[in-house]
Amino acid sequence: MKLAVVVLISGSGSNLQALIDQSLHGAIDVEIKAVISNKSDAYGLERAKSAGIPAHALSHKDFDSRDSFDNALQSLIDQYNPELVVLAGFMRILTEDFTRHYEGRMLNIHPSLLPKFKGLDTHKRAIEANEKEHGVSVHFVSAELDAGAVILQAKTNIEANDTPETLANKVHALEHKIYPLSVHWFAQKRLTFDNGKAFLDNKALPTTGITYHTDLS
Ligand SMILES: Nc1nc2c(c(=O)[nH]1)N[C@@H](CN(C=O)c1ccc(C(=O)N[C@@H](CCC(=O)O)C(=O)O)cc1)CN2
Numbered sequence: 729m730k731l732a733v734v735v736l737i738s739g740s741g742s743n744l745q746a747l748i749d750q751s752l753h754g755a756i757d758v759e760i761k762a763v764i765s766n767k768s769d770a771y772g773l774e775r776a777k778s779a780g781i782p783a784h785a786l787s788h789k790d791f792d793s794r795d796s797f798d799n800a801l802q803s804l805i806d807q808y809n810p811e812l813v814v815l816a817g818f819m820r821i822l823t824e825d826f827t828r829h830y831e832g833r834m835l836n837i838h839p840s841l842l843p844k845f846k847g848l849d850t851h852k853r854a855i856e857a858n859e860k861e862h863g864v865s866v867h868f869v870s871a872e873l874d875a876g877a878v879i880l881q882a883k884t885n886i887e888a889n890d891t892p893e894t895l896a897n898k899v900h901a902l903e904h905k906i907y908p909l910s911v912h913w914f915a916q917k918r919l920t921f922d923n924g925k926a927f928l929d930n931k932a933l934p935t936t937g938i939t940y941h942t943d944l945s
């Protein structure tokens with residue numbers, strides 16, 4: 729039985745495309761039931777339509793509060809009755825009530841080696857901080873921003889000639905590997921959540937998750 733997933737986006741949707749491709753090829757046991765974007769011009773909506781997946785634009789600008797937007801978003805998501813909600817470049821901070829509703833069944837991918845560089849503009853900040861390495865983290869979503877239990881991380885070196893754009897490209901390549909893997913582990917019931925902690929095969933994960941290497945199954 730494939731895991732029913734709803735994916736939230738705000739932009740290009742390359743992570744969404746990685747999930748679509750790997751689910752269509754049977755590499756991950758998921759069925760993407762719907763894609764929802766808070767930006768009506770998100771290219772990821774076109775990716776969903778091309779894959780025959782219901783695509784919805786729900787603009788936060790049409791609501792007078794974060795709570796009212798989140799309530800509408802939750803109602804739309806729950807029409808599809810997902811087992812997992814996947815944030816894939818979704819650029820809105822979610823309310824505590826919303827994150828509690830999906831606690832333990834909502835993932836996010838963040839372009840930094842958490843707990844470093846929470847928030848926005850992570851590639852630029854890592855370069856400006858003269859970091860030698862950077863990367864990406866997949867984590868369960870909690871009310872506190874970018875502070876949920878980390879599942880998987882992948883790293884890349886920052887070279888002297890790297891720009892935020894070149895670094896983003898390197899990180900994207902890592903994202904497209906570790907996000908589908910994380911979702912697949914959840915679909916297999918290998919990845920679980922309990923009382924704020926992440927577990928793989930019933931073993932608690934370290935606070936920075938597992939470092940991704942190609943030999944991970
Ligand atoms: N309660 C939570 N909400 C969200 C989380 C989370 O962990 N807890 N993860 C984020 C994703 N994210 C980083 O990975 C992130 C997204 C958006 C922002 C942000 O500052 N958004 C601004 C608007 C920015 C914009 O529109 O460009 C805002 O919401 O006011 C920070 C981090 C998803 N939500």
Ligand SMILES: NCC(=O)N[C@@H]1O[C@H](COP(=O)([O-])[O-])[C@@H](O)[C@H]1O
Binds near residue numbers: 837847
């Ligand atoms: N704070 C959240 C955040 O910055 N997420 C980042 O947005 C990009 C979305 O790319 P995509 O639309 O091509 O998947 C990804 O790099 C993801 O890590």
